[in-house]
Each structure stands twice: as C-alpha cells, then as structure tokens.
Amino acid sequence: MSPSPEAIAVAAILIVVIAAYALFGGADFGGGIWDLVAGSAERGAAPRELIDESITPVWEANHVWLVFILVLTWTAFPPAFAAIMTALFVPLSLSALGIVLRGAGFAFRHTAERLHMQQLTGALFAAASLITPFFMGTVVGAIATGQVPVHPAGNVLADWTSPTAILTGFLFVAACAYISAVFLVLEARQRGHRDLTRYFSLRATAAGVVTGALAGGTFAELSASAPYVYHRLTGIALPLVAISIAAGIAVLGMLWLRWYHAVFLRATAAIAVATVVWGWGLAQYPYLFPTSLPLVTGSAPTAALVSEFVVAGLAVLLVAPGFALLYFLQQRRMLTAAETDADLRRAAQLEQARPSQPAAAPASTETRITAALVLALIAIRAIRDVFSPSRRR
Amino acid sequence: MDALTHVLAVSAVNPVPARSQMGSSLGFHIILACFGIAFAAVTMVAEWIGIRRGDAAALLLARRWSKVMAVLVAVGAVSGTVLSYEMGLLWPGLMGRFGAAIGFPFSLEGIFFFLEAIFVGVYLYGWNRLSPWAHWWSGMPIVVSGILGAMSVVAANAWMNSPAGYTLSGGKLTSVDPVSVYFNASMPYETAHMILAAYMVTGFLVAGVYAVGLLRGRRDRYHRLGFAIPFTIAGICAPLQVMMGDIIARFIASNQPVKFAAMEYVTTTSRNVPEWLGGIFINGKVYFGAAIPSFNSILVGFSPHTKVIGWDSVPASLRPPLVSLIHLSFDLMVGIGFFLFALAAWQGWWWWFHRRLLLTPWFLVPCAVSGVAAVAAMEAGWIVTEVGRQPWIVYRVLLVSQAVTSSGGVPVTLGVMLVLYAILTVVSIGVPMVMSRRWRRGAPAEEEAEQVPYGPPVRP
Numbered sequence: 001m002s003p004s005p006e007a008i009a010v011a012a013i014l015i016v017v018i019a020a021y022a023l024f025g026g027a028d029f030g031g032g033i034w035d036l037v038a039g040s041a042e043r044g045a046a047p048r049e050l051i052d053e054s055i056t057p058v059w060e061a062n063h064v065w066l067v068f069i070l071v072l073t074w075t076a077f078p079p080a081f082a083a084i085m086t087a088l089f090v091p092l093s094l095s096a097l098g099i100v101l102r103g104a105g106f107a108f109r110h111t112a113e114r115l116h117m118q119q120l121t122g123a124l125f126a127a128a129s130l131i132t133p134f135f136m137g138t139v140v141g142a143i144a145t146g147q148v149p150v151h152p153a154g155n156v157l158a159d160w161t162s163p164t165a166i167l168t169g170f171l172f173v174a175a176c177a178y179i180s181a182v183f184l185v186l187e188a189r190q191r192g193h194r195d196l197t198r199y200f201s202l203r204a205t206a207a208g209v210v211t212g213a214l215a216g217g218t219f220a221e222l223s224a225s226a227p228y229v230y231h232r233l234t235g236i237a238l239p240l241v242a243i244s245i246a247a248g249i250a251v252l253g254m255l256w257l258r259w260y261h262a263v264f265l266r267a268t269a270a271i272a273v274a275t276v277v278w279g280w281g282l283a284q285y286p287y288l289f290p291t292s293l294p295l296v297t298g299s300a301p302t303a304a305l306v307s308e309f310v311v312a313g314l315a316v317l318l319v320a321p322g323f324a325l326l327y328f329l330q331q332r333r334m335l336t337a338a339e340t341d342a343d344l345r346r347a348a349q350l351e352q353a354r355p356s357q358p359a360a361a362p363a364s365t366e367t368r369i370t371a372a373l374v375l376a377l378i379a380i381r382a383i384r385d386v387f388s389p390s391r392r393r
Numbered sequence: 394m395d396a397l398t399h400v401l402a403v404s405a406v407n408p409v410p411a412r413s414q415m416g417s418s419l420g421f422h423i424i425l426a427c428f429g430i431a432f433a434a435v436t437m438v439a440e441w442i443g444i445r446r447g448d449a450a451a452l453l454l455a456r457r458w459s460k461v462m463a464v465l466v467a468v469g470a471v472s473g474t475v476l477s478y479e480m481g482l483l484w485p486g487l488m489g490r491f492g493a494a495i496g497f498p499f500s501l502e503g504i505f506f507f508l509e510a511i512f513v514g515v516y517l518y519g520w521n522r523l524s525p526w527a528h529w530w531s532g533m534p535i536v537v538s539g540i541l542g543a544m545s546v547v548a549a550n551a552w553m554n555s556p557a558g559y560t561l562s563g564g565k566l567t568s569v570d571p572v573s574v575y576f577n578a579s580m581p582y583e584t585a586h587m588i589l590a591a592y593m594v595t596g597f598l599v600a601g602v603y604a605v606g607l608l609r610g611r612r613d614r615y616h617r618l619g620f621a622i623p624f625t626i627a628g629i630c631a632p633l634q635v636m637m638g639d640i641i642a643r644f645i646a647s648n649q650p651v652k653f654a655a656m657e658y659v660t661t662t663s664r665n666v667p668e669w670l671g672g673i674f675i676n677g678k679v680y681f682g683a684a685i686p687s688f689n690s691i692l693v694g695f696s697p698h699t700k701v702i703g704w705d706s707v708p709a710s711l712r713p714p715l716v717s718l719i720h721l722s723f724d725l726m727v728g729i730g731f732f733l734f735a736l737a738a739w740q741g742w743w744w745w746f747h748r749r750l751l752l753t754p755w756f757l758v759p760c761a762v763s764g765v766a767a768v769a770a771m772e773a774g775w776i777v778t779e780v781g782r783q784p785w786i787v788y789r790v791l792l793v794s795q796a797v798t799s800s801g802g803v804p805v806t807l808g809v810m811l812v813l814y815a816i817l818t819v820v821s822i823g824v825p826m827v828m829s830r831r832w833r834r835g836a837p838a839e840e841e842a843e844q845v846p847y848g849p850p851v852r853p
Contacts (some may be wrong), residue, residue, distance in 0.1 A: 015538065060510045063474050068503050070477045074488045076498020082489025085481030089800035096478040100813055103471030107464055108820055155800035241724030268479060300569065307571040311500040317847075322511040322534070329515060329523075 003261050003295035006305040010076040011295060013312055015281035017072060019274040021065040023179060026172075026273065028062050030180020031055045032102065032129020033173065034203065035122075042092030047184075054187045059106055063099070076305055079150065080288040080298045086140070086147045091135040092299055098132030102124075130173060137172030140217075144280060145226040146290040164225040165219065171214040174298035175273060177208035182251060182269040189260050197260065205255050212248055214275070228290040232283035240279035247272035397407050408797040411483040413667035414807040416779065420772055421814045422476055425469030425821070426753065427771070429509065430543045431595035432462045433516070433535035435623050440532070442622070444525045450615040454622070456520060456811075456833060458599070463517050468821050470510065472814075478656070483803065486796035490566060494559045497571035498549040500820045505542030509535055542592060544584045551579035554649060556787050576623065578648060582641045583778075587633045590771045593733065596627025598764030602829075604757045612752070617673035621750055627767070628737030635734050638727065638758045639692075646693045649788060650702035656723040657689050658682075661703040666690045671724055673717045711782045722773035735764055 003011075031051040038044030038051075074081040081107055085092065105125030138160040142148055147159040159165070181204035188196035222230040247268045256266050284290055288298040299305065443452030477499070481488050512534040519528045552558075558573025559566055597765040603619035647654040653659070658669045658679055666689040672682015687697035694700075704712045736759055744750035782788055786796045803852060 060470060060514070063470050064507045067474055067477050067506065068500075070481065071496060071499045071503050074481060074492035075500060076493070078489050078492030078496075081481055081492055082485035085488070086485045086798055086800055089482060089798065092478065092482060093802065093806050096475055096482070097809065097813075099474055100471055100817075103467065103474075104813075104817055104820070107467040107471070108824060153799055155802060159605060222735065230542055300496070301567055303571060304493035304496060304569040306570075307497040308500060310571075311497070311504060314501075314504050315507070317510070319507045322508055326511050326514055329519065 001298065004302065005306075006302050006309075007076070007295050007299040010072070010299070010305045010308050011281070013234045013308065014069070014072050014076065014102045015278060017065060017068050018279040018281075021062070021069060022175070022273055022277050023270055025062040025065055026133070026176040027180045027183050028055055028059055029129045029133045030176035030178070031184070032126050034180060034184070034200075035310045036130060043069075046193070046196055047199060050184060050188055050191070050193065053191075054184065055106075059103075065105070066099075072308060076300050076308055077288055077295075077298050078300055080293055081290070083148055083150055083152055083293070084143065086154065087152035087156045087159050088139050088142055090157065091138045091142075091160045095132045095135040095139070098128040098135070104130065129176075131170035133170040133172040137169035139164045140172070140280070142167030143289060144168070144222070144229050144284065146228070146292060147289075150289065150293050160390035162225060163222045167214065167218045167221055171211065171218050174207060174211040174214050175276075176298070178204060179269055179273055181207050182255075182265060185255070185260055186262055186266060201255050201258070201260075205252060208248060208252050208255075209379065212245075226290065228287070229280075229283045231370050233279060234287070237279040237282040240282060244272050244275040245278065251386045408793045410522065410794065410803040411797045414803060414810055415479060415483055416478060416776075417807075417814065418479060418810060419779075420775065421818065422469065422472040423771065423775065424594065424768055425465055425472060426543070426608070427591040427594040428462060428465040429469045430539040430591035431626075432458065432465065432599075433513075433539060434592070435530050435595055435626055436462060437529060437532045437536065438626065439618070439622050440529055444529060446617075450613075451618055451622075453615065455617050457828075459517050459520075461828065462512065464824050465821065466509070466513055468817060470506075472644065472817070473506070482800075483798055484786065484796045484808075485798050487791060490564075490791065490796075491556075491559070491787060493566055494510075494569050494574050495549045495552055497569075498545045498552070498575050501575075502542050502545035502549075505538040505545065507701040507712050508538040509542060512538070540588055543588050544580075544733070545575075547584045547587045548575050548577070548580045550778075551583040553787050554583070554782060555579040556790050579644075582644055586634070586637050586641055586774070589630045589637060590767075591772065592630045592633060593627045594632070594767045594771055596623040596625075597733065598623075599769040600624035600627065601761050601764035604760040604763075607752055608754060608757050608761065611694075617750060617752070620752075620760075624737075624740065627733070627763075628740060628840070631734045631737040636728050638730055643693060646701065649782070651704050651707055652700060652713060652719075652778075654704040654706075655713045655719045655781050656777060657701075658716070658720055659701050659703040661705045662700065663703065664690060664698050664700050666693075666699075666701040668692065669720065671721070674720065675717075684792060711784060713781050715780055719777055719781050722776040722780070726770045726777065729766045729773075732759075733763060733767060733770075736760060787818045818820075 031054065035048050035051050039046045070081075073084075101124045105121040105123075105128060108121050141162070142159040142165045145162060145164050147156070147162060147165070149156070181200050184200040185197055187205055188200055219230075219233070222233070251265065251269045251272060254261070254268065259265075286295045287293060288295060428651065436455050439451045439458065440455035442448055443450075443455055493552070512531060515531045516535060519531055525529065552574055555578035557577040558570040558575075560568045594673050600620050600623040603616050603623075606616045607620055642653070642656075645656070657666070658672065658674055659666055660677065667684040667685040667686050668688035669679055670683045670685070672679040674680075690697050690699040690701055704716075736756075737758060740751050743749075786793045
C-alpha cells in the first residue's frame with residue numbers, strides 16, 4: 001500500500017520547513033558558536049560585534065520555524081511525533097533548555113546594565129548555541145537509523161547515543177558553524193570590513209572541510225547502522241547527495257578565489273545544506289522511521305493533512321508579504337533604533353528646558369559618541385572576563 | 394459505561410510531575426502572552442492620542458511602552474516555544490492519538506505568531522523614518538494577529554473541554570473535521586473570556602505602575618495619561634468580563650457539570666442548591682464557608698427549583714481532585730472580577746459627573762494593586778478550568794494518566810524548569826524596572842545605548 005498523495009505532499013512541506021530551519025536557524029546558532037570561539041577581547045571584539053549585528057533582526061523568526069516543525073509533525077504524523085517525544089525525551093529536553101537559555105540570554109543581553117549580568121547573558125547565549133544543534137542532531141540521527149521504537153515504553157538512552165547519532169550531532173554543529181561563517185563573510189563584505197571578510201572566509205573554509213569530513217564519516221557509519229537509508233542515499237537520492245558535494249566544493253573554491261558574490265556564494269552554501277536535508281527526506285521515503293513506521297500507518301486522516309495545506313497557503317499569503325515588507329524596510333534603512341527622547345521629555349514638560357537649548361543639539365552627538373565608547377569598553381571588558389578562564393587553561 | 398471501565402483499567406503512570414510542569418509553564422507563559430495580545434493595542438491608543446492631538450507626553454509613553462513590549466514579547470516567544478515542546482514531551486499519549494485533531498488551531502496560531510513577530514520588528518524600529526500614521530498602521534497587524542492567535546490557541550484548549558469534529562474507530566482517529574475542531578462548543582466562551590482577561594491584565598498592570606508614580610507625587614500629564622489610557626481600556630473590559638463570566642458559569646453547569654459541581658461544592662444532584670462563599674471541603678462537609686440558600690440554583694436556572702448536577706453523578710475516580718482549590722480559586726477569580734469592576738465603575742462615575750480623573754489616594758492605592766489582582770484572577774481561572782477537568786485531559790474521551798509520558802525524566806525537567814522560570818520572572822520584571830529608572834534619571838545617552846532584541850541594532 002503506497003501512501004496517499006496528501007501524506008507525501010505534507011511530508012514534502014515538512015522537509016522544506018526543516019531545511020529552512022537548518023539554514024536560517026543554523027546560521028543563527030552558528031553565529032553563537034563563532035561568538036563562543038572568537039577568542040581574546042582584542043581579537044574577538046570585532047567579529048562579535050558583526051555577529052551581534054547580523055543575528056539581531058532574525059533570531060525571533062527562527063523560533064517560529066521550529067514551532068512550525070513541531071506543529072506540522074504532530075498534526076500530520078501524530079504516532080511518529082508521540083514516539084519521538086517519548087523515546088528521545090532527554091536530548092529534546094536538553095535542546096529545549098538550550099532554546100530557553102539562548103532566548104533569555106539574547107533578550108536581556110542588550111538591556112543588562114551591570115557587568116556580571118552582561119557576562120552571564122553573553123555566556124548563556126553562546127553556550128546554548130552549541131548545545132541546541134548538537135542535541136537536535138542526535139535526534140535526527142536516532143530517527144534516520146531507525147532506532148526509535150514505534151511504541152516506546154519510556155525514554156531510550158541507546159537511541160541517541162549510538163555512534164551515528166553522536167556523529168550527526170557533531171555534523172549539525174559543524175554545519176551551523178559553516179553556513180553561518182559563509183553568511184558572515186558576506187555580511188562583513190557588505191559593511192566593508194576587509195579583515196573580517198578574511199577572518200570569516202578562513203573559518204568558513206575550515207568549517208566546510210570539517211563538515212565535509214563529518215558528513216563523510218556519518219555516511220560511512222550509515223552503511224552499517226542504517227542500511228535502508230544508506231541504500232537509498234546511494235540510489236535514488238544520489239543526485240541530491242552529488243549536488244550537495246558539488247555545491248560544498250564550489251563554495252570552498254569561491255572562498256579560495258575570494259569571489260565573494262552576494263547571491264551566488266549564499267545560494268551555493270544554502271544548496272549544499274538544503275540538499276542534504278532533502279536527500280535525508282528522500283532516503284527515508286516511504287518511511288517515517290525506517291523501516292518500522294511507514295508513512296501510510298503513521299499519517300493523520302486526510303482532512304487534517306488538507307488543513308495543513310490551508311495553513312501553508314495562508315503562510316505564503318500572509319507571512320511572505322510580511323517578511324518582504326520587513327526586509328524592504330530594513331534594506332531601505334527605514335528601521336532604525338529610536339532617537340533620544342530628551343526633546344520629547346521636554347515637550348511633555350517633564351524637564352525644564354535648559355537655557356542653552358539650541359546648543360544642546362551638537363552636544364548630544366558628543367554624548368552619544370562618548371556613551372558608545374564607554375559601552376564598547378564595558379563590552380570588551382565583559383567579553384574578556386567571560387572568556388579569560390578558558391584562555392588561561 | 395463500558396468504555397469508561399475499559400479506560401479505568403489502563404495502568405497509570407503518576408501524572409503529577411508532568412501536570413505540575415505543564416501547569417507552571419502555562420501559568421508563566423500566560424502572563425507574557427497577555428502582553429503579546431493586548432500591549433500593542435494599549436500602546437497604539439497612546440500613539441493615536443499623541444499624533445491626533447500633537448500630544449508629546451502620549452507619544453513618549455507609546456515609544457517607551459513599545460520598548461518594554463519588545464522584551465516581554467521576546468520572553469513570551471521563548472516560553473511559548475517551550476510549551477509546544479512540552480505538548481509532546483509531557484503528553485505523547487494525547488498528541489499521538491489526537492495530534493491530528495488539535496493540530497489545526499495550533500498551526501493557525503503559528504501563522505499569527507509569525508505575523509506578530511514580523512510587525513513587532515517594523516513597529517519598534519519604524520519610529521524614526523516611517524510617517525506617523527504609517528507607523529501607527531504598522532502596529533495594527535500586531536493587534537489583529539494577537540487576538541486571532543489567542544483565539545486559535547485557546548480554541549485548542551476549548552477542544553479539550555468540548556471535544557468535537559473527529560471520528561474514532563477502534564481507538565484510532567479515522568477522520569477529522571478541522572472546522573468543527575476549531576469552532577467547538579466551548580470555543581466562543583473561552584476565547585472571549587481569555588482575550589478580555591488579557592486586556593484587563595495588561596491594562597491594570599500598566600495602570601498600576603503609573604498609579605504608584607501618581608501616589609509618589611509625580612502628577613504631570615505624562616503620569617496621568619500613563620494611568621488613564623490603560624485603566625480606561627481595562628475598565629471597559631471589566632463589566633464585560635463579569636457578564637461573560639456569568640454566562641460561562643451557566644454554560645459549564647450544562648456542558649461540564651462535574652467541573653461546575655467542584656467549583657460550587659455541589660455534592661449531590663438536587664434542587665435548592667446553596668451558593669457557597671469561601672469554605673474548605675473536608676470529608677463531605679464545608680468548613681468556614683457562608684452559604685446563601687438556593688442561590689446557586691437561581692444563578693444556574695433563574696429559579697430556586699432548578700436542579701443542579703452534583704459530582705455524585707460520576708464514580709469517585711472520575712471526579713476532579715483538590716475540590717477546595719478549585720472552589721477557592723473560582724471564588725477568588727469572581728471576587729477580584731467584582732473588585733476590578735467596582736474600581737472601573739468608581740472612576741467612570743467620577744468622570745461622568747466631574748469630567749476629570751479621580752486621583753485620590755483612596756482610589757489610587759487599590760489601583761496600584763489592581764494589576765497583580767488581575768493576574769491572580771486569571772491564574773485562578775486557569776486553575777479552575779484545568780484542575781476542574783481532571784482526571785480527563787480530553788473531557789470524557791482521554792484520561793490524563795493515559796496521555797502522560799512514560800519517560801522517567803519529568804521530575805528532573807520540572808525542577809530545572811522551575812528554577813529557570815523563577816529567574817526569567819525576576820528578570821522580566823527587573824528589566825522594565827531598570828529601564829524606567831534610567832528614564833527617570835533622564836540621561837539621553839543611556840536611553841540611546843539601550844537596545845531591545847528585535848530589528849537592527851543602533852547605528853550612531
């Protein structure tokens with residue numbers, strides 16, 4: 001019995017959403033990883049600032065991709081969702097913990113006034129960026145190797161601690177670092193930071209090589225631990241694997257040639273990651289858990305699947321223009337941080353207008369620069385203090 | 394009854410840790426969710442007054458509120474993500490069986506969450522460059538998606554009280570009607586109740602902050618507006634909420650009689666049922682409570698002879714636990730509801746006859762605690778509806794003990810979560826306080842350096 005077209009279509013939507021999360025969320029986590037390993041204060045300040053600037057507008061949207069993955073899975077494939085959530089309780093809880101720490105660290109990092117609070121929130125943010133993708137990777141590894149029982153009696157430690165699952169965890173971390181470094185190369189270039197472009201270009205190359213090696217290792221491991229997926233990956237999904245490898249090599253080539261094309265480089269790196277996700281999806285077909293839970297028995301009634309098309313349609317109709325507007329406004333520099341409200345306060349008669357009010361305008365620029373310098377110094381101190389113990393070791 | 398005895402025969406995992414974790418994370422998230430639903434509307438009213446009348450104090454309020462909103466909505470996004478994890482981590486038995494049914498409202502909620510996040514970014518960082526009215530309109534999608542998102546997610550909860558729109562055969566879900574799932578019998582009541590509650594919690598909390606400022610002698614236009622705008626919004630909702638509550642109680646008496654019996658201490662199905670105010674239920678008797686004879690029957694059916702169904706209508710194992718908690722929570726919610734209604738009526742009376750704000754300490758002191766009271770009422774309301782549904786997770790369909798995870802790690806995650814959320818609570822309250830202290834110091838440089846986690850960073 002082959003799965004219904006609706007089930008296949010929703011599975012395809014799910015895989016596309018997972019690929020989107022791998023790209024956008026991955027770049028986001030990767031930024032945190034590079035923040036973590038940026039080193040001493042002098043060396044680390046510039047890259048950290050760039051990372052902070054490029055993550056800030058997008059981190060919120062990435063949560064929503066994840067929420068969509070969860071909701072889509074439970075709506076369209078409830079038995080699989082229940083089994084995964086039970087058997088992989090531990091790594092999933094740990095990745096949720098990472099998300100809380102990361103979000104909280106990020107939300108309060110900019111508002112933290114005192115030094116030790118800034119240290120704490122910064123460290124939380126960076127460490128959580130490492131934890132979350134690793135445990136998500138072990139979850140995917142456990143699913144791909146068919147280790148998740150259809151009716152688990154409780155959480156199963158062996159599922160996600162198999163060599164394949166652990167390797168997948170490391171692969172996820174490396175892939176996040178890789179995609180993020182490639183994007184950061186372009187962010188640095190856009191802002192005209194030559195040295196940072198080189199800095200991230202070097203790291204993107206290194207991360208690319210490591211990711212490739214880890215992918216090769218995981219692939220080899222799959223031949224023994226997941227024969228079905230391996231068979232499909234070397235069979236029907238081979239073109240996707242080949243595209244991914246070719247794109248990966250192309251990115252390395254572009255980086256080596258220093259051909260930092262804003263569209264091509266980004267797209268090629270995105271293809272290298274997305275095709276792996278698609279290849280994994282295709283290799284699992286027609287199983288949710290190879291080879292114990294096929295799509296046919298694991299999918300929801302047709303009406304529930306159709307309702308997800310409606311939701312996907314609404315997303316395209318409502319969310320896509322919203323995003324377009326957001327990026328349009330951002331590109332046109334329409335979205336800026338609000339100015340000082342000193343004049344508003346004066347107008348509200350909260351403060352007495354100072355006698356030298358006309359002279360106050362140029363002075364405010366000076367105060368601004370001074371404040372920025374003071375804050376930068378505080379930030380440098382904070383970062384140095386957070387990372388100094390690991391440097392001494 | 395055959396299905397019930399079958400259901401009861403299933404061996405149960407202890408669901409208390411999972412219940413506690415779900416309850417506490419929901420209880421935490423719901424407060425932030427209120428700000429996600431209603432704060433944008435409050436801010437936009439201030440901005441409207443500011444633009445329309447060229448009122449700088451109102452504009453300043455709107456700008457500052459939007460900054461606080463960004464922090465609260467960000468924390469709410471994180472705690473909301475955790476909740477969608479917990480739906481699976483804690484209740485795989487529910488999601489495995491009925492995930493397809495309640496997935497539709499949750500999916501819609503996801504869309505509105507997306508829209509809200511996008512337009513919060515536009516609204517927060519569009520203050521400088523967008524024209525005043527364009528900026529004002531960019532807040533509108535936040536208000537609309539806040540209301541629709543709340544409707545969707547509460548519809549999923551309502552479905553657990555009034556399951557509809559699905560067919561089971563042999564214990565397996567064979568067909569789903571997403572529209573009937575969404576518009577289930579409880580949905581209109583629960584969603585209206587919750588959205589009004591969100592506006593009341595936000596309004597009274599914000600008004601309470603400025604009531605404290607007014608009490609401390611900061612009586613300028615900035616503080617008077619900061620009090621009046623949110624108080625008016627919440628005050629308009631208060632009488633509607635009291636009416637809504639009365640209607641819902643009657644609906645529950647017919648739709649979920651056992652929950653109603655626990656709310657009102659109705660032990661046996663009978664007529665001339667008294668209304669208990671307060672009191673603790675121990676071994677079949679109510680202590681320390683005051684009973685109004687036949688009043689419960691009158692409230693349910695407008696006649697003392699109305700028959701009210703008691704909890705003796707179901708076997709002891711299918712009655713909710715902790716009846717005293719349910720009843721006292723219900724009384725607390727109703728009491729606070731009337732207290733807030735009275736506050737709103739007091740101010741309304743004064744305004745009607747004097748055309749100016751009532752700002753005496755006698756009025757402002759209760760206003761200062763009105764926000765905390767509104768939060769307490771909302772939490773009590775959720776305790777009533779959630780504990781009152783026990784032992785069912787889906788009323789009369791699925792028991793909590795059948796839905797709970799068989800993983801052993803829940804006590805650990807419960808402990809970690811309690812610690813984390815305690816810290817998050819302190820910080821969520823602390824950050825706006827630090828912000829307001831900075832604002833009062835009036836150091837423009839500090840104000841400039843402040844960043845919030847949406848939109849692009851400051852570029853001097």
